[in-house]
Amino acid sequence: MESLSYPIGRFKPGTLNRKQTLLAIAETPGRLRDAIEVLTEKQLDTPYRPGGWTVRQVVHHLADSHMHSYIRTKFALTQNEPTIMAYDENVWAGLIDAKSGSLDLSLNLLDGLHARWVQILESMSEADWKRTFNHPERGVVSLDLNASIYAWHGPHHTAHITELRKREGWA
16 A cells, blocks of 8 residues: 555655756656546546545646645745645545546646746745745745655656556556
């Protein structure tokens, strides 16, 4: 079950340098599109593991989660250690837009969001990377750590889809 939940392994801080982190974030939308491009509606509504989200929910989750991260980045750059709002990703994944919404909406959102996010990340000074926000569940998180988490997060969920495709024999 661990390999179904964490197909690329659990997040480990410090495994990517900054250039690799930025590249992973920049590439996430395209890699996600590649992962789902040939899937049928039935396949999109297949859970990636028993008890897991459907492929469709995973795509919408990436848009929701990465929007939060982008906004948290901007808050941390413009405020002194702001306390951000957490959200229940499982409840969000259960809403109608995540369960049956058009994937094009989230894919297009991710294209623009990641372009803007990478632009701001590339412009940051060393001091900016050390800026922090306070997460009500995780505590104080630096922008450097947060970017690393999301450089893992996109490939993590994309691998849920690509590994499901392999297991099911979907082209």
